[in-house]
Amino acid sequence: MKEFQIATGGIVIIIDNFRAHHAKKTVAKAQEPGIELSFLPPYSSNLNPIESIWKSVKRVIQSHSSSLKNLKRNNKK
Structure with a gap:
């Protein structure tokens, strides 16, 4: 810097x-x-590296929880 x-x-x-x-x-x-x-x-998400990380995080969350209700239930475990 x-x-x-x-x-x-x-x-x-x-x-x-x-x-x-x-x-x-x-x-x-x-x-x-x-x-x-x-x-x-x-x-220009291709110029913003954090966007690819958020995309991966969303994909992982979606693969473990098919709905908001399931996400909340899984989060309590």
């Missing part, structure tokens, strides 16, 4: 387009210490 900061002259955080990330308060808080927010293009 330090090397990137030196190369760019500041800190840049690359984030997805979650609505809260675009909130005026969020952007203002980031800008206070000089952080630049760079947003991924819309519908």
Whole structure:
């Protein structure tokens, strides 16, 4: 991170387009210490590595629980 900061002259955080990330308060808080927010293009889950992890987690949960009721029951065990 330090090397990137030196190369760019500041800190840049690359984030997805979650609505809260675009909130005026969020952007203002980031800008206070000089952080630049760079947003991924819309519908670009291929550029956001966490999306593949969430996909795998959902697949595992669905394979063990066919419904919300079953999920709750399995979670209590």
